[in-house]
Structure formats: structure tokens, C-alpha cells
Amino acid sequence: MKPHVAVITLGVRDLKRARRFYSEGLGWPIQQEDYNWVCFLLEGGATALALYPWDELAEDASVSSDGAGFRGVxxxxxxxxxxxxxxxxxxxxxxxxxxxxxxxxxxxxxxxxxxxxxxxxxxxxxxxxxxxxxxx
The missing domain is CATH 3.10.180.10 (2,3-Dihydroxybiphenyl 1,2-Dioxygenase, domain 1)
Structure with missing residues (x-):
């Protein structure tokens, strides 16, 4: 495996609020979006930051969605x-x-x-x- 991260996906509880924070608040241009996710291409174009509904992301990975507190990241x-x-x-x-x-x-x-x-x-x-x- 090459040492490269293509996409960092953050699970969010309020997609509209998270989208607003990154796009309007921090001024990040949206690369792609759909009804349940938003993607920002990071500087240099080699990595993207994606926002995805918390519960859906947990379900997609087949893990519990009840995480709380410090997440270790x-x-x-x-x-x-x-x-x-x-x-x-x-x-x-x-x-x-x-x-x-x-x-x-x-x-x-x-x-x-x-x-x-x-x-x-x-x-x-x-x-x-x-x-x-x-x-x-």
C-alpha cells in the first residue's frame, strides 16, 4: 500500500450545518455534492475531505454509531x-x-x-x- 490518503470522510450529525461551516465559513469550494454528502478537493488536488451523515457512515462500515467524546483523531x-x-x-x-x-x-x-x-x-x-x- 502506498502512503497516500485519497479521501478523509467525516461523519456528521447535521450535514447542512457542516456544509455551511466548511463552504461558507471557511470558504472551501465544493467539488461535488449530492443529497447526503459533500466533497471538498483539498489544496494540491491529491486528497479530498468528504462530509457524510454520521449514522449512514457507521452503517456503511458496519460499526456502531454511538461513539462519543474524544475520537482519537x-x-x-x-x-x-x-x-x-x-x-x-x-x-x-x-x-x-x-x-x-x-x-x-x-x-x-x-x-x-x-x-x-x-x-x-x-x-x-x-x-x-x-x-x-x-x-x-
Whole structure:
């Protein structure tokens, strides 16, 4: 298996709210959508982020849909400056997200903060991790 992720699918309880957060709030262009899913092509075109109804996604994978609390997954958005970290966190908050950890310096010389989008998915916004790809 090659080390590549083609699609990250987030299970959401309110598809309209999640669509609004990413498309209108964060300004992400929609690549495709249907009555029960929305897909955004991420920068570079090699990976997509899809939104799909929570219960339907669980059913599709044949797993229970009653997950709650921390899900053991974070999504990361890496930028080139501390100022941009702060700006992205503000954008997310204005779009309806909740900052759960304000940006601060890290022990490894970086700078990062976390927000939760309206459906409960945890995002890290960071700079200083030069060995990782930048999101912008």
C-alpha cells in the first residue's frame, strides 16, 4: 500500500450545518455534492475531505454509531507563521467553530492551537513543523 490518503470522510450529525461551516465559513469550494454528502478537493488536488451523515457512515462500515467524546483523531492545518495560526483560529471561530486551546508556543519550538468544528471534529492549526507539508 502506498502512503497516500485519497479521501478523509467525516461523519456528521447535521450535514447542512457542516456544509455551511466548511463552504461558507471557511470558504472551501465544493467539488461535488449530492443529497447526503459533500466533497471538498483539498489544496494540491491529491486528497479530498468528504462530509457524510454520521449514522449512514457507521452503517456503511458496519460499526456502531454511538461513539462519543474524544475520537482519537485530529486533523491538522499547517501554516507558515504564528500570525497565520491566529488568523485561521479566528476564521474558524467566526464560522461557528469553538477554540478549545488558544494558540501557544510548544515544547518543540512550534506554535499551535486547536478548534472544534460544529460537528465535533478536532482541528490543530500549527506552524513550526517544517518536516510536514504546509496547508497554505
Amino acid at each position: 485530529t486533523l491538522a492545518h499547517n501554516v507558515r507563521s504564528q500570525e497565520r495560526v491566529d488568523e485561521v483560529l479566528i476564521e474558524a471561530e467566526r464560522a461557528g467553530g469553538n477554540i478549545v486551546k488558544p494558540a501557544q508556543s510548544t515544547s518543540w519550538g512550534g506554535y499551535r492551537g486547536y478548534f472544534v468544528e460544529p460537528e465535533g471534529h478536532l482541528w490543530e492549526v500549527a506552524t513550526g513543523a517544517t518536516q510536514l507539508p504546509f496547508s497554505e
